[in-house]
Amino acid sequence: MVRFFRRKKDDEAAAEQGAPAEDAAALAEGVAEEVQESAAAGVATSEDAVPELDEEEASPVEEAVERTRKTWFGRIGGIFKRGLDDSLWEELEETLISADTGVQTTIRIIDEVQTRVKEESIREPDKALDALKEELVEVLDVDTGRGKIWSPNGDLDSAEGMSVILVVGVNGTGKTTSIGKMAHAYKARGKKVILAAADTFRAAAIDQLKKWGELAGVDVVAHQQGADPGAVVFDALAAAEKRGADVLIIDTAGRLHTKANLMEELRKVDRVIQRQVPDAPHEVLLVLDATSGQNAMQQAKYFTEAVGVSAVLLAKLDGTAKGGVVFSVCDQLGVPVRFVGTGERPQDLARFEARRFVEALFAG
Ligand SMILES: Nc1nc2c(ncn2[C@@H]2O[C@H](COP(=O)(O)OP(=O)(O)OP(=O)(O)O)[C@@H](O)[C@H]2O)c(=O)[nH]1
Ligand SMILES: [Mg+2]
Numbered sequence: 001m002v003r004f005f006r007r008k009k010d011d012e013a014a015a016e017q018g019a020p021a022e023d024a025a026a027l028a029e030g031v032a033e034e035v036q037e038s039a040a041a042g043v044a045t046s047e048d049a050v051p052e053l054d055e056e057e058a059s060p061v062e063e064a065v066e067r068t069r070k071t072w073f074g075r076i077g078g079i080f081k082r083g084l085d086d087s088l089w090e091e092l093e094e095t096l097i098s099a100d101t102g103v104q105t106t107i108r109i110i111d112e113v114q115t116r117v118k119e120e121s122i123r124e125p126d127k128a129l130d131a132l133k134e135e136l137v138e139v140l141d142v143d144t145g146r147g148k149i150w151s152p153n154g155d156l157d158s159a160e161g162m163s164v165i166l167v168v169g170v171n172g173t174g175k176t177t178s179i180g181k182m183a184h185a186y187k188a189r190g191k192k193v194i195l196a197a198a199d200t201f202r203a204a205a206i207d208q209l210k211k212w213g214e215l216a217g218v219d220v221v222a223h224q225q226g227a228d229p230g231a232v233v234f235d236a237l238a239a240a241e242k243r244g245a246d247v248l249i250i251d252t253a254g255r256l257h258t259k260a261n262l263m264e265e266l267r268k269v270d271r272v273i274q275r276q277v278p279d280a281p282h283e284v285l286l287v288l289d290a291t292s293g294q295n296a297m298q299q300a301k302y303f304t305e306a307v308g309v310s311a312v313l314l315a316k317l318d319g320t321a322k323g324g325v326v327f328s329v330c331d332q333l334g335v336p337v338r339f340v341g342t343g344e345r346p347q348d349l350a351r352f353e354a355r356r357f358v359e360a361l362f363a364g
Pocket of ligand 2: 175176177199205251
């Protein structure tokens with residue numbers, strides 16, 4: 001497992017290294033090395049990534065943000081208690097930035113709170129803290145009008161007909177695992193789910209999705225390794241329509257030889273979907289790894305440009321003290337966070353609720 005995480009970290013480093021467009025060659029080099037390594041180590045580790053299904057309770061958001069709360073946000077209450085002076089705002093700024101809230105977002109939040117404190121002549125630290133919490137909730141409360149397939153409780157109830165969810169993100173962020181968890185959740189709510197294995201780059205990726213499909217008891221449409229992802233999606237859409245599926249979730253590759261190839265492939269998949277189902281994809285869900293903090297932001301911009309991300313699923317929130325990244329995701333990308341990953345088990349997926357999340361950060 002340690003090795004697996006280290007491999008993923010290297011991937012992320014490679015992806016970051018190649019982040020600017022002109023560095024595509026550097027990214028290609030990093031990826032080529034990684035591919036060789038994964039040929040030796042990737043298959044077993046990917047299969048390891050599919051856990052057993054047990055009946056235990058899901059890990060709640062409160063538990064998942066424990067590190068972020070203990071390390072950073074838990075301090076903020078204490079800072080406010082010392083009084084509303086300049087040092088408060090400085091320390092608040094430092095703390096938010098350290099929690100990976102991002103410089104721009106942090107400054108915007110503090111400006112807003114300071115303005116409110118001034119305009120409403122707030123003197124009590126408690127009231128100023130409440131203003132901060134309200135501002136934080138507001139940052140998270142993004143409604144783009146897109147991805148309108150979720151009911152208020154995060155279920156797919158409000159959707160009419162089949163919902164197509166295209167899942168994108170850099171390799172190792174948690175796409176396949178999160179798709180497995182979503183499949184599990186919707187199946188448990190009586191939805192008919194079909195998964196499409198459009199990450200045809202590695203055989204292990206197809207097997208991993210098939211395992212999650214088995215675990216959740218849902219069908220997986222897959223071709224061979226190296227097949228055209230567009231063809232997989234075409235077949236999956238046809239199968240989903242024929243079988244009367246409520247939701248089709250499409251897994252995609254997180255790595256190709258170059259970033260340009262990856263984005264082109266995603267655009268092609270997107271076109272295939274749109275040609276077959278005119279109002280689809282109903283959601284383009286970008287999976288970000290919370291442990292990569294601000295690095296996730298640059299990745300997000302590429303996917304946004306290529307396929308127009310409509311929402312984010314923030315995986316691995318349980319493994320980081322940098323949960324502040326949620327605020328910069330919503331603020332900088334202008335898209336909502338739909339779900340958070342709270343662990344590695346099938347039930348470890350939580351619907352994201354802005355207020356509950358902010359309360360959890362300050363609890364205790
Ligand atoms: N702790 C924790 N681990 C997670 C979570 N989500 C995914 N993981 C782990 O992250 C690792 C990578 O997950 P994958 O689902 O294979 O990632 P991917 O984005 O599909 O990766 P590629 O197929 O290589 O692009 C696995 O070990 C997962 O168990 C989460 O919410 N919490
Ligand atoms: Mg995957």
